[in-house]
Amino acid sequence: MRLSPDEIIFWQNGFFKLNATIVYTWGLMLVLAVGAKLITRNLSVDLKRSRWQNLLEIVVTGIAKQIEEVGLSQPQKYLGFLGTLFLFVAAASLCTVIPGYEPPTGSLSTTVALALCVFVAVPLFGIEEQGVGNYLKSYMKPTFIMLPFNIISELSRTLALAVRLFGNMMSGAMIIGILLTITPFIFPIIMTLLGLLTGMVQAYIFSILAAVYIAAATRVRKPKPETEAKE
Amino acid sequence: MLIDWFTVGAQTLNFLILVWLMKRFLYKPILHAIDEREQRIATELASADRKKDEAEKQSDEFKHKNEELDQERAALLKKATDEAKAEGQRLLDDARKAAEALSEKRMETLRSEAVDLRQDISRSTQQEVFAIARKALTDLATTSLEERLGEVFTRRLREMDDQMKAGLAETLKTASDPAVVRSAFDLPAEQRTAIQNALNETFSAEIDVRFETAPDLISGIELTTNGQKVAWSIADYLGSLEKKVDELLKEKDKA
Numbered sequence: 220m221r222l223s224p225d226e227i228i229f230w231q232n233g234f235f236k237l238n239a240t241i242v243y244t245w246g247l248m249l250v251l252a253v254g255a256k257l258i259t260r261n262l263s264v265d266l267k268r269s270r271w272q273n274l275l276e277i278v279v280t281g282i283a284k285q286i287e288e289v290g291l292s293q294p295q296k297y298l299g300f301l302g303t304l305f306l307f308v309a310a311a312s313l314c315t316v317i318p319g320y321e322p323p324t325g326s327l328s329t330t331v332a333l334a335l336c337v338f339v340a341v342p343l344f345g346i347e348e349q350g351v352g353n354y355l356k357s358y359m360k361p362t363f364i365m366l367p368f369n370i371i372s373e374l375s376r377t378l379a380l381a382v383r384l385f386g387n388m389m390s391g392a393m394i395i396g397i398l399l400t401i402t403p404f405i406f407p408i409i410m411t412l413l414g415l416l417t418g419m420v421q422a423y424i425f426s427i428l429a430a431v432y433i434a435a436a437t438r439v440r441k442p443k444p445e446t447e448a449k450e
Numbered sequence: 451m452l453i454d455w456f457t458v459g460a461q462t463l464n465f466l467i468l469v470w471l472m473k474r475f476l477y478k479p480i481l482h483a484i485d486e487r488e489q490r491i492a493t494e495l496a497s498a499d500r501k502k503d504e505a506e507k508q509s510d511e512f513k514h515k516n517e518e519l520d521q522e523r524a525a526l527l528k529k530a531t532d533e534a535k536a537e538g539q540r541l542l543d544d545a546r547k548a549a550e551a552l553s554e555k556r557m558e559t560l561r562s563e564a565v566d567l568r569q570d571i572s573r574s575t576q577q578e579v580f581a582i583a584r585k586a587l588t589d590l591a592t593t594s595l596e597e598r599l600g601e602v603f604t605r606r607l608r609e610m611d612d613q614m615k616a617g618l619a620e621t622l623k624t625a626s627d628p629a630v631v632r633s634a635f636d637l638p639a640e641q642r643t644a645i646q647n648a649l650n651e652t653f654s655a656e657i658d659v660r661f662e663t664a665p666d667l668i669s670g671i672e673l674t675t676n677g678q679k680v681a682w683s684i685a686d687y688l689g690s691l692e693k694k695v696d697e698l699l700k701e702k703d704k705a
Contacts, residue, residue, distance in 0.1 A: 255476035264486040299473040327452040332461035
């Protein structure tokens with residue numbers, strides 16, 4: 220019984236190894252990049268456009284709209300990071316319909332890596348938006364007493380991100396594996412469909428939470444001028 | 451241990467590469483295409499708006515021009531109508547004048563015709579009157595009348611004034627041809643002798659005389675010699691009367 224595709228190791232040389240997580244991630248990257256490249260190879264700027272282009276435009280504008288709704292006024296700036304988070308997690312879930320495939324997001328290493336990326340990206344965007352001083356001050360809001368709690372919240376939410384995604388993806392794969400041994404017909408298919416749904420929901424949750432964190436980090440400065448004005 | 455730190459690092463790197471790839475191949479071109487399309491649509495809309503404005507402007511201009519043309523046409527029509535009216539009036543006046551002139555001329559012609567007719571009537575009346583008088587006198591003229599005439603003629607010869615007598619005598623003397631005595635009827639021998647005698651006595655010379663008959667004298671005798679004439683005849687009286695009547699008629703016409 221495997222809990223993670225990390226355990227499938229194709230090649231190892233000391234610290235370096237090539238496990239299923241990395242290989243499937245590469246595969247997903249290849250598919251996403253080549254697919255995007257193929258579709259965007261001859262984009263039409265006219266009113267008439269191909270179905271694939273239409274699909275990609277819907278996806279991209281949909282993501283941008285979601286980011287904007289969260290409260291980030293310049294979605295293009297965060298589209299690269301948040302959009303890729305969503306697309307990667309969603310693609311990883313979607314590909315579970317392929318037999319023999321193990322979703323890389325079912326590995327805690329991958330989810331931790333993604334959560335770490337969010338953990339690093341949030342202060343980076345925050346500092347870019349309001350400067351180092353202002354960003355660090357935001358940890359002492361409303362009072363300095365809140366500083367340790369803010370730091371704990373920062374760490375815990377990162378951990379929560381990683382574990383939530385891992386738990387959901389892993390459990391999906393696990394349930395299917397267990398069901399296959401008990402009732403090999405019908406039920407695994409239903410569970411796979413359910414897995415697809417939960418995978419998409421997880422992709423949405425993961426990226427939207429990341430967006431909310433970034434929004435929180437970049438929006439702190441805004442109420443300040445208002446209080447200054449009141450004073 | 452569920453977390454393999456090498457895999458975490460590799461996945462982080464993979465994710466960062468994927469972010470770059472997606473930015474490079476997906477977001478940028480798609481957003482660029484969308485922006486370009488929006489730009490294009492905006493441009494087209496703006497151009498359509500501009501064209502619409504232009505069309506409206508042109509339509510207004512055309513309307514304005516149409517109105518101007520209508521006004522111009524109305525003015526021209528009015529002018530043409532007025533001119534036609536004036537021309538018609540002028541033609542009417544001309545026609546009236548011409549008619550008046552014509553009627554004037556006709557009146558004139560009528561008047562002159564009337565005058566002519568009157569003149570003709572006067573003339574023929576006159577001629578008729580004289581013809582009647584002449585005929586009456588011719589009818590009345592007889593030998594006895596001729597005798598009386600001969601007597602009157604001889605008396606007139608004798609009573610001739612001295613100046614006329616001298617002139618006539620001179621003519622008679624110088625004349626190569628004999629003097630001619632003309633009468634409406636053949637004078638009887640006694641009378642011829644009486645006339646010869648009277649001539650001889652008057653001019654105290656033998657006068658050579660030839661007697662002729664001329665019915666157009668109506669009644670009377672005349673002595674002609676070398677262009678000079680001594681006469682007494684009713685035709686003479688009638689001639690002078692005719693002359694006077696003519697003169698009278700002419701004066702009347704003039705008036």
